[in-house]
Amino acid sequence: MSLDPTGLAAAAEAAEAVDATGAIPDTAGGTAIEGRSPWLLAWQRLRRDRVAMISLAAIVLIMLMAIFAPLATTLTGHPPNEQYRDIGLTPDGLPKGPTSQFWLGTDDLGRDILVRIAYGARVSLLVGVVSTGIAVAIGVVIGLAAGFFGGIVDTVLARLVDVALTVPFLLVAIALVSITGPSLTITILVIGFFSWASVARIVRGQVLSLREREFVEAARSLGASDSRIMFVDILPNVLAPVIVYSTLLIPVVIVAEATLTFLGLGLPPPTADWGGMISDGQDYYTTAWWFLIFPGAALLLTTLAFNLFGDGVRDAFDPRSDQILT
């Protein structure tokens, strides 16, 4: 798997190869009479996007579920790691299906699946947001530096991006985890360090054309330092694509986390985690469908919501792209 949502980085590279002159994209929202900022315009467009708003509502719900996960314990009286081997398992020691006591059934150790799904949302969202943050921070700095300084700096950094984009993610994760052992920190770091390259490539492409613009020349003639031009003058102009890309990166990261844990490389048991639950559930799919289906549905709904919302954000920032799902 490559951590490049929708192949945007690949597309960016291809566009670069063909269009080496770097046509300047118009980023400003035109001259509105009321002086609405591009951000406001994007928000207004997003508000009208029904699919994006429904997805946003779903994301908020999932976040609430993560924040108020202890409430699920209060409601059901079942802590996430409590094993109800007497009332939570059948006489043969198999998971129990949904009942009034365990709304979504129990797992192989007699734990409450509903409560564990609620707690699992915490891990998914935490890793999703933190790893994406790390990736975006590294990617923006490297992309800015490569695009702004050009020359040898660009050559070296661009090579680095090429290498980072092509290292087989899961194999290296296997090698790393075989040394460090699985943990939350390692999971977050591995995913973060494997996702920055596509961000860097997108930022670099934008900066390449921006640095030739008049406002950069003006800043320089006013005596602004390189770092001031990079972070104060240029950075705000690349924020829109970075935000779009970050939104689309979150679901990719969530899937990566679930995949690592599914393979036993992510969060160690007994942490309640969707990927881990699905991994345990796969041994019981012939006898306990709920054990596989409910955590799977939670994971799929989350990634779907983020992807649909991310699509909406992209359309809102780039009105020329046609909105096909609304």
Next chain:
Amino acid sequence: MLRFLIRRTALGAIVLWLISMLVFTLFFVAPSNVARTLAGRQATPETVALIQHRLGLDLPIWQQYVGFVGRALRGDLGFDYYHQVPVTTIIGEAMPITISLVLGAAVLWLALGVFNGVMSAIRPRSFLDRSLTAFALFFYSMPSFLLGLLLLYFLYFQLTLAGIRIFPPGGYAPLRDGVGPWVQHLILPWVTLALVSAAIYTRLTRASMLDVLGEDYIRTARSKGIAERRVIVRHGLRSALTPVVTQFGIDVGVLLGGAVVTETVFSLPGLGKASLDALTQQNQPVIIATVLLGSAAVVVANIIVDVVYAVLDPRVRLN
């Protein structure tokens, strides 16, 4: 062209060399307890030291590395720690399985992805376009292990319950035992890998087709009276394929190093499964070999992509 190939090969060799050093260093920074595990619970320190010596683990790390590289260049990747099987044998047995899985799936996802993408782009915003885009987004959001398990649940378990035995629950049947069983064992893994990957290709093809179809030369081609089908395939698709080729190269390269998830779900003893098993056993020689092999696959795939690029788009010059 030849100079380009030589330069890229040299660059690829450097990348592989860096990765080999990195993996090697990583393994020896970490405390290794292989010798202790092998010696058993009641072993004396002397026995452990002896095993350490036999495996060459008591040498300084640079000597171990030089020895490893020297042997690797002669095609000897060492022995696995537990069964003393040559690593090349393990890889030789796992490779055909991964290749069968990945190439079969690649044909499927490329055909499905590009076809759907073109259909979407011909009539943007139509009902067909919306359905195909929703379809793609759905599978794009689907983790491959979940799709694999769902296919097993519905197409193996529920069908078998209903008395229809088409799909096996997993495992592999080598091609030499006949094409039938081979396809039968691989069809669910193929579909899993293909559906999850095709989604990216649909979106990529659609976006780049839409760009290309808006170009002036497409209008020129149409006004010359060329048949629409030919305009779309020969004039449009040809240049729309460049981003698709990049993605395809990376994906196939990465997966040839081991389709870890799909192989695990369907119990296919390929390279990905071998790496994962080596991880649980702390079997470093196997992990080093699979990581290097996986990286080599990516490097080679990238060189091929660049060459194909030049063929598809004459404006790209290889130098």
